[in-house]
Amino acid sequence: MKKDKGNLISGACLAAFGLYVISVAAKLPYVSEVGPGPGFFPLWLGIGLMIFASYLMLSSVLALKKESPSDSSPWQASGRALAGWFGLMVAIALLGWIGFSVSFVFLTMFLIVALDRRPLLLSAGVAIGLAVGFHFLFVMALDVSLPVGRWGF
Amino acid sequence: MGALENLLLGFSVALTPVNLFWCFIGVILGTVVGVLPGLGPAATIAMLLPLTLKMDHTTAIIALAGIFYGARYGGSTTSILLNIPGESSSVVTCLDGYQLARQGRAGAALGISAVASFVAGTIGILGLMLIAPPLARFALRFAPPEYFGLMVLGLAMVVFLAGKSMIKALLAMLVGLWVATIGTDLFTAESRFTFGQVKLLGGVDFIAATVGIFAIGEVLINLESRGGAELFKISKGLRNLLPTLQDLKDCRFAFLNGSLVGFFVGALPGAGATVASFLSYGIEKAFSRHPEKFGTGVIEGVAAPEGANNADASGALVPLLTLGIPGGNTTAILLGGLILWGYKPGPLLIQEHPELFWGLVASMYIGNVLLLILNIPLVPLFAQILRLPYFILYPLILGISVVGVYSVNSSVFDVWMMGLFGLLGYLMRKLDFPAAALILGMVLGDALERALRQSLMMSQGDLAILVNRPISGTLLLIAVGLLCLPAIRKVRSWRIQAVEQEG
Numbered sequence: 001m002k003k004d005k006g007n008l009i010s011g012a013c014l015a016a017f018g019l020y021v022i023s024v025a026a027k028l029p030y031v032s033e034v035g036p037g038p039g040f041f042p043l044w045l046g047i048g049l050m051i052f053a054s055y056l057m058l059s060s061v062l063a064l065k066k067e068s069p070s071d072s073s074p075w076q077a078s079g080r081a082l083a084g085w086f087g088l089m090v091a092i093a094l095l096g097w098i099g100f101s102v103s104f105v106f107l108t109m110f111l112i113v114a115l116d117r118r119p120l121l122l123s124a125g126v127a128i129g130l131a132v133g134f135h136f137l138f139v140m141a142l143d144v145s146l147p148v149g150r151w152g153f
Numbered sequence: 154m155g156a157l158e159n160l161l162l163g164f165s166v167a168l169t170p171v172n173l174f175w176c177f178i179g180v181i182l183g184t185v186v187g188v189l190p191g192l193g194p195a196a197t198i199a200m201l202l203p204l205t206l207k208m209d210h211t212t213a214i215i216a217l218a219g220i221f222y223g224a225r226y227g228g229s230t231t232s233i234l235l236n237i238p239g240e241s242s243s244v245v246t247c248l249d250g251y252q253l254a255r256q257g258r259a260g261a262a263l264g265i266s267a268v269a270s271f272v273a274g275t276i277g278i279l280g281l282m283l284i285a286p287p288l289a290r291f292a293l294r295f296a297p298p299e300y301f302g303l304m305v306l307g308l309a310m311v312v313f314l315a316g317k318s319m320i321k322a323l324l325a326m327l328v329g330l331w332v333a334t335i336g337t338d339l340f341t342a343e344s345r346f347t348f349g350q351v352k353l354l355g356g357v358d359f360i361a362a363t364v365g366i367f368a369i370g371e372v373l374i375n376l377e378s379r380g381g382a383e384l385f386k387i388s389k390g391l392r393n394l395l396p397t398l399q400d401l402k403d404c405r406f407a408f409l410n411g412s413l414v415g416f417f418v419g420a421l422p423g424a425g426a427t428v429a430s431f432l433s434y435g436i437e438k439a440f441s442r443h444p445e446k447f448g449t450g451v452i453e454g455v456a457a458p459e460g461a462n463n464a465d466a467s468g469a470l471v472p473l474l475t476l477g478i479p480g481g482n483t484t485a486i487l488l489g490g491l492i493l494w495g496y497k498p499g500p501l502l503i504q505e506h507p508e509l510f511w512g513l514v515a516s517m518y519i520g521n522v523l524l525l526i527l528n529i530p531l532v533p534l535f536a537q538i539l540r541l542p543y544f545i546l547y548p549l550i551l552g553i554s555v556v557g558v559y560s561v562n563s564s565v566f567d568v569w570m571m572g573l574f575g576l577l578g579y580l581m582r583k584l585d586f587p588a589a590a591l592i593l594g595m596v597l598g599d600a601l602e603r604a605l606r607q608s609l610m611m612s613q614g615d616l617a618i619l620v621n622r623p624i625s626g627t628l629l630l631i632a633v634g635l636l637c638l639p640a641i642r643k644v645r646s647w648r649i650q651a652v653e654q655e656g
């Protein structure tokens with residue numbers, strides 16, 4: 001996806017988002033008994049979003065017409081980043097079930113083995129080392145409570 | 154008694170071994186909680202407050218204030234090294250501090266941050282000592298229209314955060330303002346944009362959002378290439394790990410700017426250190442000879458906001474000690490402490506308890522020196538973190554982020570929010586939307602809406618109240634001027650191009 005195409009899509013998304021903000025704000029009272037109501041500020045925010053997003057779309061459409069074709073896309077490498085993000089979200093989902101330490105070990109091993117293609121033993125060493133370090137620093141030294149699994153850590 | 158005699162009295166109180174010891178403990182503890190994201194000075198002081206009941210009251214306030222301003226010193230460390238803001242007021246430090254770290258100048262950035270904190274802290278204490286009562290009276294003239302003017306001026310700083318596209322910066326700022334509206338409306342208790350989530354009724358946690366956008370977004374962008382996008386360059390030798398004389402020379406104005414802006418904004422109840430840091434960054438960039446380099450790793454871009462958030466700590470004590478008005482969470486807890494110990498914070502506090510006020514002022518001088526002595530040797534040590542290979546560094550950043558965000562409210566929901574904001578931060582980087590503009594909107598959104606609605610209540614809907622009052626009118630005029638700057642620059646460049654073509 002080229003830069004101006006990205007701007008066009010992000011402009012369209014933001015315009016749609018502005019429309020959503022306006023639609024929610026319109027359902028809230030614009031004026032209350034004591035003055036401006038809860039819908040007052042978001043309504044104007046939504047209008048601002050629509051105006052600026054439309055401008056972004058328009059300027060990217062004009063730029064697209066002038067743009068020369070190119071094969072390079074800044075989104076080609078996004079798969080790895082999105083896989084990393086997905087791994088993080090899975091680890092967060094597991095926090096309440098298996099606790100911080102174990103879910104952090106899984107996340108670290110996923111990042112090192114699956115994304116970085118490094119040896120399993122190295123990844124296990126790094127993951128367990130970091131998890132133990134976190135436990136000592138935060139839980140034992142600073143008395144910070146972290147989510148724990150059924151085995152107590 | 155003159156100021157000098159009062160100060161001597163203060164030093165006689167602060168230099169007792171017990172007070173020196175607790176000042177030291179306070180600043181150390183403050184630095185530690187400042188370094189760790191999420192664990193802030195407000196929570197730490199609240200936890201320790203019951204322990205101070207049996208202490209001498211002057212000793213107690215010296216220790217607790219040490220935590221307050223010590224946290225400001227520590228807040229920059231993770232911002233510079235890992236792009237994780239340790240405190241909300243350190244968000245701006247990420248912009249240039251992290252870029253400096255990437256260029257192998259983490260030590261210089263950390264060092265300049267410590268020096269800026271020391272200079273600003275000292276100037277702030279001078280302000281607290283010399284102009285506290287008149288400044289507090291001036292701060293009282295700030296009614297909702299004046300706060301609205303101040304918030305709009307803060308938002309106008311988006312001009313200096315815009316990067317390549319002003320429209321994208323404005324859009325990011327509007328999204329930030331929208332995020333600030335999420336939760337329960339303070340005036341009518343109506344819920345807004347909560348998507349049926351009870352946990353969103355209190356709004357989006359600021360730390361979760363900033364850590365997500367800055368730290369997680371940065372890790373994701375670096376994960377794109379196998380082996381890390383770019384390893385940090387690390388300078389060899391201790392000398393290269395500290396700021397140079399040229400750095401100090403370059404930051405002269407930034408030190409002064411940060412100190413003054415931080416102190417005056419700090420004295421305004423409710424404005425906060427984050428606003429001060431954004432304002433000082435904007436001013437620094439506006440008056441810089443190379444504004445285009447800001448955001449790419451400019452040393453002044455670290456000095457100004459770090460100075461501001463430290464001077465703010467002294468400024469915040471002005472309304473607290475002279476009027477009994479807390480400006481934020483931490484000073485509200487300190488106020489609670491003063492009342493708990495039997496004091497009546499207000500105009501008579503300084504006269505009735507000079508040993509408390511002047512002892513605190515003198516201890517802050519000592520505390521600032523202690524912090525500088527403690528922090529400068531730690532700079533090379535902290536900079537070693539960047540020597541870690543990326544496959545250790547990135548999990549470390551993710552782990553610190555999760556722990557930091559979770560520890561604020563012990564809420565897994567906040568960690569989910571951090572993850573979502575992380576994706577947003579990644580997409581913003583990919584699409585060239587300035588993340589700092591979104592944070593600016595988030596920081597100021599709540600106060601802006603409150604000030605606007607209160608102003609309109611005062612005037613029964615007449616918008617003229619915002620421009621008719623001298624302070625708010627002046628602030629709005631400056632804000633409009635700032636917002637017009639890009640257009641003026643564009644017209645000027647067109648004119649130069651036209652003249653060159655004619656020639």
